[in-house]
Amino acid sequence: MASYSVSLNLDNADPLFQQKKTILENNGIDVSKPFEISESAPLPTSLLSALRVQSLTSAELNGAIGVQGGRIEAVRADRQNAFGAENQKNALSSLRDALNNNGSSFITVNQANPDLIQKTNDEINKLL
Numbered sequence: 107m108a109s110y111s112v113s114l115n116l117d118n119a120d121p122l123f124q125q126k127k128t129i130l131e132n133n134g135i136d137v138s139k140p141f142e143i144s145e146s147a148p149l150p151t152s153l154l155s156a157l158r159v160q161s162l163t164s165a166e167l168n169g170a171i172g173v174q175g176g177r178i179e180a181v182r183a184d185r186q187n188a189f190g191a192e193n194q195k196n197a198l199s200s201l202r203d204a205l206n207n208n209g210s211s212f213i214t215v216n217q218a219n220p221d222l223i224q225k226t227n228d229e230i231n232k233l234l
Contacts, residue, residue, distance in 0.1 A: 110218035111140035112201070114156050117212060125167055125178055126159050133183040135159070140214075145222055149229055155183040157197035160212060166193050195234060202230045 114137045116123060116130075130137060133155060141153040162170075166189040174180035182188055204213035205223045 107145055108219060108222050109142055109144035110222060111142050111216045112153060112204075113137075113140040113214040113216070114153075114160055115212050115214065116160065122162060122164060122167055126162060128178055129159050129162075129181050129183055130156060132179050132181070133159075135183065140216065143218075143222070143226060145225065149226065151184060153201075154197070157201055158189055158193055159183050161193055161197040161200060162189055163193070166190055198230045198234055202227055 116126060116137060120126070135152050135156050137156055141150050141156070143149065143153070170181045170189050171178050174182075200210070201213065204210040204215055205218065205226060209215045
């Protein structure tokens with residue numbers, strides 16, 4: 107079964123770094139470990155959640171915190187549009203761009219074959 111891994115690299119210079127890290131930790135998402143993408147399974151939900159958090163803008167973060175009564179600890183990253191439709195689009199586009207360019211400054215792609223990248227791109231396009 108063909109597979110490859112994707113690693114996310116949070117930017118600690120990002121002014122929202124600590125808040126994003128808190129959301130990821132409170133949602134049980136460990137970005138220190140790579141996410142496995144396999145031929146026979148859909149994109150991992152934890153990867154999609156992590157990409158959404160990584161793509162957060164200040165306005166999206168403030169909106170999500172407001173919905174949770176001002177508590178960042180309660181922000182859920184596992185809902186498809188937890189941070190808005192634009193966030194979902196930006197998150198998926200960042201993954202697609204990284205796959206098509208053999209990585210980016212925030213996403214590392216390891217040992218991917220072209221056929222599996224195309225399958226992943228097709229899946230991303232359905233979600234966009």
